[in-house]
Structure formats: structure tokens, C-alpha cells
Amino acid sequence: MAQVLLPQEDLGRRYFPELESGVLLSATTWVQGGFQSAANYLGLARCAEPDEDEARDGRPFDTLKIAEVFDYGRVLVGVPRDAPGVRDRDAYLTYVTRFLAHLAERTRGRILCLFTNGRDLAQVGRDLTEALTGTEVPVYWQGMGVAKEELAERFRARTDSVLLGLDTFWYGADFPGETLEYLVLARLPYGVPDDYHFAQEASMGSREQRKRVYMPRSLARFRQGFGRLMRRESDRGCVFLLDKRVIEPRHRAFLKELPIGGLGASFGGDATDEAVDPKRLARLVRGETDLVLREAFAHMGMLPDIERRGLDTPFAEGPPPGDRQADGRGFEPGGSHAAPPPSHRDPDPPTDAPSI
Secondary structure, eight states: OOOOHHHHIIIIIIIIGGGGGGOOOOSOOOBBBBBBHHHHHTHHHHHHSOTTOOOSSSOOOOOOOOOOSOOGOOOOOOEETTTTTTTHHHHHHHHHHHHHHHHHHHSOOEEEOOOHHHHHHHHHHHHHHHHHTTTOOOOTTTTTTOOOOOHHHHHOOOSEEEEEEGOOOOTSOOOOHHHHHOOEEOOOOOOOOHHHHHHHHHOOOOOHHHIIIHHHHHHHHHHHHHTTSSOTTTOOOOEEEGGGGGGSSTTTTGGGSBSSSOOOOTSOOOOTTTTTTTGSSSSEEEEEHHHHHHHHHHHTHHHHHHHTTTTOOOOOOOGGGGGGGGTTOOTTTOOOOOOGGGGOOOOOOOOOOOOO
């Protein structure tokens, strides 16, 4: 007879009770303001409280949250309110392509954009490559016929580039320093329901499955994606969330997973540790695309350079990046990136960052 596989049952009933001791270490076991979701999903709670038919004592577990090493005051999080809804696929993907092209021309690349759907990524990859023709900003994307390991190496080797990725790039990629300064999350990483998902729902009930499995996994992946930006204590940058559902009440659990200050009561309060210095929390900017981009460029000290190159045109009015080649206002080969403002000049050496 077929049986639905529930990780917490096998791990909590058979695996963990046999161990003398163990340590589970991950930056994404802290979800929804605590360790309980991870403890339930991994079977630790099940191990601690055996069923009546189990001839064993419960095995307690301890948890410890290490203080954050990164200064997220060096990060700006932007949410464009005027982005099309993700359900209007054509309009949404056109917007994503235009946003990336507009951003890449002004920042000279240094962009990682994470997708949840391969078909969307391929379309944006092709359209963005065409849009950036003549700017000397190459676009690397999963599905272009190059192994993901080589894509990562090309992105590291050429700072002035754009990388579009799926899957492992959400959690298995490390691009410290100037290679990655602008992170774009194209869509909230809700999992796609499959046969396994529906089997779990039948076994656990849809409400319980969503609470104990589906949402914790989605929120953990979101945290992992966000964690691609800060890999050294000296890193800085901007994160753009192009799925505007993230500021809607039904989806605000995602923003609460991030080290953002001043979310306020409408978001259920800040999900960060009360002991954290507010100055070390990221700043959230919500508004029209032009406002979000301008605040991001100001955060990175890029506005003078953008104005000098004649690229201070509004997002809604700017011509396609490739059209600037003729009047000499486009990408400058070998041009230097604007120097960071004094508050961001940090000579600290690289540190080993946890794999978020």
C-alpha cells in the first residue's frame, strides 16, 4: 500500500532517537520568528514527544540563535508599486525586462536576478540580451546552453554583467564583493504544487500542510534568495522585489522574514530581534519605479555618475538601452563604478559568511 512520505515522521520516529547527539546548523532554520517551524518539519518536535505506541523516552533539543554579523543598514530593499501583477504574464515579463535593462545600463551590470519559472527566465533572458545590445553588458542566463557552474564563473570573472538564475542560484551561489551589488527577486518563491504536495494535503489536511510544510519552505527559500547579496561584512547593495504582492496583507509574511527596520503594525511589527540596533537594519522603499530606482542609486552613491553620463531619464520615458549608443551616452567600456559614500568604505577583509 502506498504511503505518503512525511519527513518529520521518519526522522523523528526512527533517525533522531538513535543518535547520541547531533547539531543542525543553518541560517534558514529560523523562520516565522522562531525555530518551531523547522523543528516540526525536521522531526525534532516529533522526536521530543513520542507517540504512546513508542517504547522510548522523548529526546529534548536545545536551540540557539547566533547574533547577526552583517550590517543590513548597508542594504536598501525596494518594491515598485506600479509593477504589473504577476498574473498578467506578458505585461509583467515586459516590465521585468525593461527594469533589468534600465538598471543594468546605469549600474554597468553587477546584477543577479532570481526566477521561479524556467519559461519566464528564458523569455526575459532572450529579450534582455537584445535590449542590452551595444551596451557591452553581457547577459548570462540558465538555459542558454551553458552549465550553471560555468555561468557562475563567467559572472564572477566579469563584474560588468547580468546573471539570471533558477533553483540552486537561490541558495547555492556565492558572489561576494562588487560582482553582485543589485539583487532582483522576480517573483515570490511559492512552490508549485505537485503530486507529492497534494498527497501530503490528503494525509495532513490542506490547512495543516500549508502551515507546517508549504509556507515554511517558501519563506526559507525567500530568505535564502535574499541572502545572496551579503556575503562579506563589507558588502553593500540593493534588493528589488518585483512581485508587488509582497506588500499585500496576504503575502506580508515574506517581508517579515527580512532584516528590515520600521515595518510597523500593518505588517504585524518587525520580525527582527529587539536587541538589534535599528541602524543595522535594511531600509524599505515602496513607491513608483522611478522613486525606488532613484533611492537605490542614491544609496549606492551612483547619482552623480548617472547624471554625468546623461542617463538620468525616468524609467517610464527612457529609450531602450541599445538606442543610446549613437549619441555617446551609453555604457563606457572600462568605466569605473562610482565610489561608495564614505560611510560605506569598509576595508574589512572577507569573512566566512553563513550559507543563508
